[in-house]
Amino acid sequence: MEDQSRQNLIFIFSLPRSGSTLLQRLLAAHTKIKTYAEPYLLLPLAELDNLSDQYWFYGKRCNTGVLDLIDGLPGGRDEFNQKLNKFIKSIYFSFLGKNENYFLDKTPHNYYIIRQISNIFPEAKFIFIFRNPLAVYSSFKQSFYRGHNITNNYLVKDLYTGPGNLYDGYALLKDKAVKVIFRDLLTNPERELNKIMKYLDLDYEPGMMKEFQNVTFKGHVNWDKTFKFNSVNSQPVSKWKKYTDSWFEKSINRKYITSIDERYILESGNSLKGLLKELRSIKVAKLGIANMLDYCFAYLFRNFVSQETRLKLQKMFAHFFYVLHLYGVADYLDSYGNF
Numbered sequence: 001m002e003d004q005s006r007q008n009l010i011f012i013f014s015l016p017r018s019g020s021t022l023l024q025r026l027l028a029a030h031t032k033i034k035t036y037a038e039p040y041l042l043l044p045l046a047e048l049d050n051l052s053d054q055y056w057f058y059g060k061r062c063n064t065g066v067l068d069l070i071d072g073l074p075g076g077r078d079e080f081n082q083k084l085n086k087f088i089k090s091i092y093f094s095f096l097g098k099n100e101n102y103f104l105d106k107t108p109h110n111y112y113i114i115r116q117i118s119n120i121f122p123e124a125k126f127i128f129i130f131r132n133p134l135a136v137y138s139s140f141k142q143s144f145y146r147g148h149n150i151t152n153n154y155l156v157k158d159l160y161t162g163p164g165n166l167y168d169g170y171a172l173l174k175d176k177a178v179k180v181i182f183r184d185l186l187t188n189p190e191r192e193l194n195k196i197m198k199y200l201d202l203d204y205e206p207g208m209m210k211e212f213q214n215v216t217f218k219g220h221v222n223w224d225k226t227f228k229f230n231s232v233n234s235q236p237v238s239k240w241k242k243y244t245d246s247w248f249e250k251s252i253n254r255k256y257i258t259s260i261d262e263r264y265i266l267e268s269g270n271s272l273k274g275l276l277k278e279l280r281s282i283k284v285a286k287l288g289i290a291n292m293l294d295y296c297f298a299y300l301f302r303n304f305v306s307q308e309t310r311l312k313l314q315k316m317f318a319h320f321f322y323v324l325h326l327y328g329v330a331d332y333l334d335s336y337g338n339f
Contacts, residue, residue, distance in 0.1 A: 007093050009124040010200070012106040013114055013169055015162045016155075017139035018131040019182035022232070024106040026193060029211040032202055034096050035104035037219025041091070043109060045084060046116040081120045088120070102200065111162060114169030125200055126177035128170045129185070130268040133163060134275060137256050138240035147243065149291075149298035156302065159256070163264030170267060181269045182236075189232045241278075246288025250279055252295065 010033070014020040028035045048066045073079045092103040102125070110117060118126070140155060141147055150156055170179065178199040185192045189209060197204040213230055244250055254276065257265065262272050 006101055007089075007096060008102055009089070009092060009121055010102050010104040010127060011110060011117060011121075011124055012104065012127045012129060013111050013166060014108065014129040015111065015131070015136055015166060016108045016158055017136050017143060019129055019180075019185060019236075020106050020108060023127070023129055023180065023185060024104060024217075025212045025215045026189070026208055026232075027104055027196070028215045028217075029208040030197075030202065030205055031099065032101045033104055034100045034102065035106065035217065036095060037217040038107045039092075039105055039219075040107050040109075042088065042105070042117060042120075043107065043113060045088070046113045046120060085120050101202075109158075111166045111169060114165070115172060118169075118173055126173050127180060127196065127199075128166070128173075128177055129180045129182055130166070130264065131182040132237075132240070132268055132270055132275070133257055133260060133265060134244075134253055134279075135182075135236065135240040137253065138243050139236075142243060149295045151298045151301040153302050160260060164261035167261055167263045167267060171263075179267070183234075183269060186232060186234050186237055241282055244279070244282050244284070246284050246286045246291055248288030248291045248295070250282060250284060254279055 010027070012020050012023060024035055027033050050063060070077055070080045075082070092105070096103060117124070137159060140150060140159060144150070144152075144155065150159075170177065178196055180192055180196065190204075193208060194204045209232070244253055257272060257275050265272050265275065
């Protein structure tokens with residue numbers, strides 16, 4: 001059996017669409033690090049006493065039962081965390097090879113339970129990755145909805161409450177964690193990887209920059225199958241500007257960044273004032289009539305339509321907007337003024 005004193009866990013905390021998959025692949029190219037898609041193992045286990053949203057009718061009953069069980073332990077919550085620590089490690093460390101020291105957990109929604117994870121695994125390594133929120137917002141729409149507005153309330157929650165949760169977690173752990181800004185990882189990956197390796201007390205392996213292209217993850221919950229990285233380059237840094245192509249897109253981007261926790265913006269290497277200035281500098285030649293209609297439909301879908309019906313209507317309206325653009329109606333309506 002491997003000596004577990006040399007083994008440890010790494011957690012990457014980030015919002016979805018913030019570069020965590022790329023960082024996971026880069027780190028997985030190191031000979032001492034093992035990972036596995038997105039485990040999602042800790043979300044239910046670390047929140048056993050807070051299951052209302054997951055189990056609906058029986059949620060409060062589960063919460064009460066688990067809390068009674070934890071309180072009944074001789075050591076209470078501390079004893080429960082210690083036993084959960086050993087249980088999770090026994091699973092994760094089973095994946096480690098003979099010469100591998102770290103198991104890397106990159107589950108995007110772990111940002112909900114950063115405090116719980118740090119209490120259960122105080123000895124773990126924590127990597128936080130921050131990205132320009134305008135790029136995150138754009139990536140959500142382009143990656144999940146092909147440019148359409150978001151109809152999933154859970155993704156909306158990621159966008160609006162996620163930044164504050166992630167910042168709070170970083171503020172809690174910043175003295176024992178390492179922070180990576182996605183822009184810096186793209187523009188100077190070797191410097192950022194060296195910084196992470198120093199934090200992990202590992203030697204930087206130059207082959208990581210080449211071998212990461214060949215890394216594959218086991219598991220079905222795996223965005224790497226959908227969004228494949230073949231190289232590290234700076235293109236994603238300003239890609240969001242390409243899709244900010246109308247007055248309406250600029251206005252909803254402005255609404256978004258003025259609605260989220262400004263402390264997240266600062267940790268991403270930006271400022272609210274600077275991002276608003278960038279938005280103002282983008283020249284657009286259309287109002288965004290089709291985008292405005294799409295935004296209204298998305299709002300109605302999220303709040304008044306069931307998930308099953310929502311998917312059917314989404315396909316229908318996607319076809320509607322395609323026809324609208326095909327015949328130039330949207331371009332005609334948008335042709336007034338330069339904003």
